[in-house]
Structure formats: C-alpha cells, structure tokens
Amino acid sequence: MKRLVNLLLVLCIGTAVLTSFRYLGIDLGELGASGNLKQMAAYVQRFLSPDLSTGHLQAIARGALETLAMSALGTLLATVFGLLLALPAAGRFGWPLQGLSRLILNALRAIPELVWAVLMVLAAGLGPNAGTLALALHTTGVLGRLFAEALENTPPEPADAIRLQGGNAVFAFCYGTLPNLFPQLLAYILYRWENNIRMASVLGFVGAGGLGQMLYLNLSLFQEAKASTVILAMLVLVFAVDTLSSWSRQRWEKA
Amino acid sequence: MLSRDTRDPAARPRLLLSLLAIALLWPGMRLSELDLSVLLASDNRGEMGRFVATFWPPAHGAEFLELLWQATLQTLAIATAGMALALLLAIPASLLASRALSLSAASRAGRPSQWGQLLRWPVRGVLIFLRSVPEIVWALLFVRAVGLGPTAGVLAIAITYSGMLGKVYAEIFESVDQRPAHALLQAGSGRLAAFSYGILPNVAAELLSYTVYRWECAIRASVVMGFVGAGGLGQQIDLSMRMFAGGEVASLLLTFLVLVLFADQLSRLLRWRLA
Numbered sequence: 001m002k003r004l005v006n007l008l009l010v011l012c013i014g015t016a017v018l019t020s021f022r023y024l025g026i027d028l029g030e031l032g033a034s035g036n037l038k039q040m041a042a043y044v045q046r047f048l049s050p051d052l053s054t055g056h057l058q059a060i061a062r063g064a065l066e067t068l069a070m071s072a073l074g075t076l077l078a079t080v081f082g083l084l085l086a087l088p089a090a091g092r093f094g095w096p097l098q099g100l101s102r103l104i105l106n107a108l109r110a111i112p113e114l115v116w117a118v119l120m121v122l123a124a125g126l127g128p129n130a131g132t133l134a135l136a137l138h139t140t141g142v143l144g145r146l147f148a149e150a151l152e153n154t155p156p157e158p159a160d161a162i163r164l165q166g167g168n169a170v171f172a173f174c175y176g177t178l179p180n181l182f183p184q185l186l187a188y189i190l191y192r193w194e195n196n197i198r199m200a201s202v203l204g205f206v207g208a209g210g211l212g213q214m215l216y217l218n219l220s221l222f223q224e225a226k227a228s229t230v231i232l233a234m235l236v237l238v239f240a241v242d243t244l245s246s247w248s249r250q251r252w253e254k255a
Numbered sequence: 256m257l258s259r260d261t262r263d264p265a266a267r268p269r270l271l272l273s274l275l276a277i278a279l280l281w282p283g284m285r286l287s288e289l290d291l292s293v294l295l296a297s298d299n300r301g302e303m304g305r306f307v308a309t310f311w312p313p314a315h316g317a318e319f320l321e322l323l324w325q326a327t328l329q330t331l332a333i334a335t336a337g338m339a340l341a342l343l344l345a346i347p348a349s350l351l352a353s354r355a356l357s358l359s360a361a362s363r364a365g366r367p368s369q370w371g372q373l374l375r376w377p378v379r380g381v382l383i384f385l386r387s388v389p390e391i392v393w394a395l396l397f398v399r400a401v402g403l404g405p406t407a408g409v410l411a412i413a414i415t416y417s418g419m420l421g422k423v424y425a426e427i428f429e430s431v432d433q434r435p436a437h438a439l440l441q442a443g444s445g446r447l448a449a450f451s452y453g454i455l456p457n458v459a460a461e462l463l464s465y466t467v468y469r470w471e472c473a474i475r476a477s478v479v480m481g482f483v484g485a486g487g488l489g490q491q492i493d494l495s496m497r498m499f500a501g502g503e504v505a506s507l508l509l510t511f512l513v514l515v516l517f518a519d520q521l522s523r524l525l526r527w528r529l530a
Contacts, residue, residue, distance in 0.1 A: 069283035
C-alpha cells in the first residue's frame with residue numbers, strides 16, 4: 001500500500017514537472033540552438049573584461065559602503081522596533097495587545113523586502129533611505145517574532161526576585177530578564193544582519209540604493225564591463241560576510 | 256542596615272560600547288541618507304494614505320481573477336521547472352564534488368589522496384560561484400539575454416539552486432557512514448553501484464526533505480524575481496504598483512501569502528510522507 005502511494009506521488013511530481021515546462025512553453029532545444037548560443041556567448045564575452053579603472057572602483061567602494069550602512073541601520077532600527085513589538089507579543093501587556101502585535105509582526109514578515117522596497121520608493125523617494133526603511137520593516141517582523149519567542153522561553157525567576165525585592169518592572173526587565181536574553185538576541189541580530197547585507201545589495205534593482213542600483217543602471221546602459229565589476233564586488237561582499245560569520249560562529253561556539 | 260547599592264559594575268563598558276557603536280554608525284547614517292521624517296511629511300503621508308486606502312476592497316473582477324490565476328500558475332511552474340533543471344545539474348556535480356566516492360579514500364582510511372582533493376576543487380569552485388551570485392542578479396542577466404518572461408526566471412532558479420543543492424548534496428553524502436560504500440569499492444564494485452547501494456539508502460530521506468524545502472524557497476524566489484521582469488506574480492505586483500492600483504496589489508499580496516502557506520503545508524506533508 002505504502003509503495004503504491006509513493007509511486008503515485010512520484011508520478012504526480014513527474015507530471016507536475018512536465019506540465020510546468022509545457023505551460024511555460026520553454027523550448028530547451030530552441031534555447032540551445034547554435035544561433036542563440038552564439039548570441040549568448042557574445043553577451044557573456046562582454047562581461048569577461050571587468051572595468052577596473054580607479055573612478056569606477058571608487059564608485060563601487062562607495063556603493064559597497066552604502067550597502068553596508070543600509071543593512072546595519074536597517075537591522076538596528078528593526079532591533080529597536082522588534083523589541084518594542086516583542087514585549088506585547090510575548091503577552092506582557094494582556095491578550096488584546098498580544099493578538100494585535102502578533103498580527104502586525106506577521107504582516108511585516110510576510111511581505112518580502114523587495115515589495116517593501118517598492119512601496120518605500122513610492123513613499124520616500126529613490127535612494128538608500130527607501131532601502132533602509134524596507135529592510136527595517138521586514139526585519140522588524142522577523143526579529144520581533146524571534147524576540148517574542150525568546151522572551152517567552154526565558155526563566156522568569158530572576159525578574160520575579162527583583163520584583164519581590166521591591167524593584168519596579170523596568171528594573172526587573174533590565175536586570176532580571178535582559179542579561180539572560182542578551183546572547184540569544186545578539187545571535188539573532190547578527191544572523192539577520194548577515195541576511196540583510198545580502199538583501200541590501202539587490203534592493204537597488206527597484207531604486208533603493210546600494211550596489212544593486214549601480215548594477216541595474218550599468219546593465220540598462222549596456223555597460224557590461226562596468227556591470228561585471230559590480231557583480232564581482234557583490235561576490236566579494238558575500239564571501240567576506242560568509243567567512244566572517246562562520247569564523248565568528250566557530251569562535252564563539254567554542255568559547 | 257542594608258541599603259540599596261546604586262553602583263552598576265557594568266555601566267562603564269556598556270557606555271564605551273554604545274559610544275563606539277554610535278561613532279561607527281554615524282557615518283552610516285550619512286551614507287544611507289536615513290531620514291525617518293520623510294515618512295511623516297504631510298504630502299508624502301497624504302500620497303501614501305491615498306494609495307493604501309485603495310487597498311480595500313481587493314480587486315476581484317472576473318478578468319483580474321483570471322489574470323491572477325494565470326500569474327499564480329506561472330509562479331508555481333517557474334519554481335517547479337527551475338528545480339527540475341537545477342536537479343539535472345546538481346546531481347552530477349554533487350557526485351563529482353563529494354569525497355564520498357573517492358577510490359583513494361576507500362583504501363586510505365577515509366582520506367582521499369592529494370590529487371583527488373585537488374581535482375575536486377574546480378567543481379566546488381563552480382558550485383560556490385553559482386550560488387554566491389544572488390538569484391535575482393541571475394534573473395536580471397537572463398532577462399537581458401533571453402528576453403522578458405518566465406524563461407529568465409526558470410534559468411535563474413536552475414543556476415542558483417544547482418549551486419546550493421550540489422553543495423548540500425555533496426555534504427550529505429559525506430555525512431553518513433562511509434563504511435558500506437568503502438566496502439563495496441574495495442570489493443571491486445563500480446563507483447555508481449557503490450553510491451546506489453552504499454550511500455543512497457542512508458541519505459535518501461534527507462535528500463528528499465532538503466529538495467522539497469528548496470522547492471518551497473524557489474516559489475518565494477520566483478515571486479521576488481518577477482520584479483526584474485522574470486514573469487509570475489512578482490511581475491504583476493510590480494506592474495500594479497507602478498499603476499497605483501491598490502486593490503490589485505492587495506489581492507496579489509494576499510494570493511502570495513496563500514501560495515506561501517500552501518507551499519509550506521505541502522512541503523511539510525511531502526516530507527512527512529517521504530521521510
């Protein structure tokens with residue numbers, strides 16, 4: 001019986017794949033035809049001599065810094081707002097606020113960064129400001145949920161002890177809950193920052209600043225040599241972030 | 256008599272760290288032109304308010320629903336076709352890149368020879384390159400190379416995901432007990448046979464669940480890639496936003512949410528079923 005069901009599943013997957021190709025009308029034979037391939041090869045060739053002139057490299061360095069700044073500030077804003085929303089979402093101020101803040105967090109999280117970026121470009125104009133806000137909005141949703149879960153899972157005893165000693169609620173939170181929570185919050189924040197650096201480099205495609213905007217502009221103007229340098233810069237950025245994060249993770253996990 | 260100690264022993268390092276963070280972030284504020292007040296400026300607020308007000312009711316005309324249905328199908332088809340192509344590339348690449356099928360490793364207590372390691376590096380390098388360029392960049396490039404439409408999306412997913420799948424598959428092959436495969440190899444079986452009988456039975460469940468999870472990611476990615484013109488729901492969202500058609504944007508976003516939820520449930524079901 002189980003065999004039969006599995007066979008049926010495999011058949012379903014097979015048909016789904018075939019129908020997908022049929023539906024999209026992709027003709028791989030035509031894509032691989034010699035004329036098309038020649039055209040593609042010519043297109044690829046124009047990327048093979050990256051523009052390494054000083055002026056362009058300076059522009060790229062600025063773009064990379066802008067990308068980093070966007071991601072850092074977006075994550076920072078998201079941390080602040082995420083923590084503000086996480087407190088009610090963890091049920092600290094009663095259930096009506098809990099439901100409301102969870103709804104807000106879910107809505108923020110469900111809409112991808114790129115959609116937020118398009119909306120923010122409409123609201124705040126072209127440029128890195130829109131990208132920062134878009135990152136902040138989406139990340140608030142993600143971090144808020146993670147923070148709320150972390151808050152629910154911390155032991156309440158230290159905070160209770162401070163309350164019983166006569167400390168007020170703010171002291172109890174700052175000195176009883178936060179120290180236990182802090183390493184976990186920091187890990188979440190760094191993880192999201194890593195994601196946001198990658199995201200910030202492509203948000204520019206809709207006009208939200210950073211390296212992406214440069215790439216989009218260069219490709220639109222058919223400056224493939226310049227575009228390929230920007231892609232290289234993106235690769236370097238991603239590699240740097242990956243290496244740094246895996247190095248730091250290994251280091252802190254050992255410690 | 257006990258009195259409250261007002262001294263906070265951690266105050267000074269905390270203050271210094273905060274100052275350092277501010278000093279680092281200040282140039283960042285300049286670079287990113289961060290300005291929250293833009294959102295509160297009255298004309299911008301009015302503009303946004305009018306746009307958001309048109310979100311309700313979501314567009315539900317028969318013609319638009321037909322368009323929505325087609326876009327949703329297209330998104331699903333892009334993800335599925337892209338995954339199929341990615342698998343075509345990823346499976347051979349992972350077999351080439353993995354140390355699990357090394358002949359020299361079988362006779363040297365699991366350590367492949369220097370040459371074997373060296374020859375695996377080019378494949379690994381290609382996989383790293385494929386997955387390091389974000390999928391939306393590939394989509395943008397393919398839109399220029401093969402024109403607007405879903406083909407660019409399919410190719411972009413195929414390329415990025417073959418890099419990811421290839422790397423993860425190779426690692427999964429290496430993570431299980433190597434002794435069955437080594438025994439087969441030492442007994443003189445071919446590499447493919449050693450793989451199918453020595454490694455595949457142990458890794459099948461993990462491979463399947465990772466592949467299904469990636470398919471779910473591909474759906475999300477194919478929506479996002481529409482923004483650079485690679486077809487599907489994303490392209491429709493982009494178009495509707497440019498026309499300030501709030502109702503259409505609302506129904507498209509709702510459809511996107513439902514699609515993601517559906518993919519999530521389906522992938523959970525498949526993983527539970529196949530595992």
